[in-house]
Amino acid sequence: MGFVIAVDGPAASGKGTIAARLGALYGLPVLDSGLLYRAIGLAVVDGGGDLDDEADCARAARILDPASLEGARFRTRAAGEAASRVAVHPAVRQTLIEFQRAFARREPGAVIDGRDIGTVIVPDAPAKLYVTASQTARATRRWRQLSGLGEATDFAAILADVQKRDARDAARAAAPMRPADDAVLLDTTDLDIDSAFDAARRIVEDARARWEQSPKG
Numbered sequence: 001m002g003f004v005i006a007v008d009g010p011a012a013s014g015k016g017t018i019a020a021r022l023g024a025l026y027g028l029p030v031l032d033s034g035l036l037y038r039a040i041g042l043a044v045v046d047g048g049g050d051l052d053d054e055a056d057c058a059r060a061a062r063i064l065d066p067a068s069l070e071g072a073r074f075r076t077r078a079a080g081e082a083a084s085r086v087a088v089h090p091a092v093r094q095t096l097i098e099f100q101r102a103f104a105r106r107e108p109g110a111v112i113d114g115r116d117i118g119t120v121i122v123p124d125a126p127a128k129l130y131v132t133a134s135q136t137a138r139a140t141r142r143w144r145q146l147s148g149l150g151e152a153t154d155f156a157a158i159l160a161d162v163q164k165r166d167a168r169d170a171a172r173a174a175a176p177m178r179p180a181d182d183a184v185l186l187d188t189t190d191l192d193i194d195s196a197f198d199a200a201r202r203i204v205e206d207a208r209a210r211w212e213q214s215p216k217g
Helices: 015-026 033-046 054-062 077-086 090-104 117-121 135-148 155-171 193-213
Strands: 003-008 030-032 109-114 127-132 184-187
Touching: 003 015, 003 117, 003 193, 015 030, 015 109, 015 127, 015 193, 030 033, 033 054, 033 077, 033 090, 033 109, 054 077, 054 090, 077 155, 090 109, 090 117, 109 117, 117 127, 127 193, 135 155, 184 193
Parallel strands: 003 109, 003 127, 030 109, 127 184
Antiparallel strands: none
16 A cells, blocks of 8 residues: 545545645545545435435445546535435445545555545555534535535524534444544644645655655565
């Protein structure tokens, strides 16, 4: 395995932007695992299935084409809610595990962001970050993002969504959202994206130095 950077954390913490910038900095491919769950959720809805039915969701996961994860629809509030609901199903997560692990095994490495990357997908990743922020800060960012996409939004409703998703992600039986024991916590509540990325870069540089000095088997 090459140099893998696992970036975990809740919705709207900034982890996606940080992961993308880290990928560009180190010349590594980037996987936004949340898009996989959003695509599955939308596929279930489009097919008239039930987001709370594990069989429906697992069926959609098995036929997912990871190459078709482009478009503004994946960034909508509805897609986020659908992703959170399908992600609780163990069969869905199991279907996606090998794809994500194969992505991580690419040489010379990869950047993967999600909620269980450092705990389940790549527990031996050389660099692990857990990016978080207050629920109010994350709701504000999400409100601005959705408004920029032209989606009518109410801040109170967005905040309620954030709180509900956090509770669901943390309480699910399959790979609950939590920091890996060896992840470095990065709280972006009071940071703009440039400051957050600089902090993440310094964390990764420290991890990279340790990795380069370690035996590679």
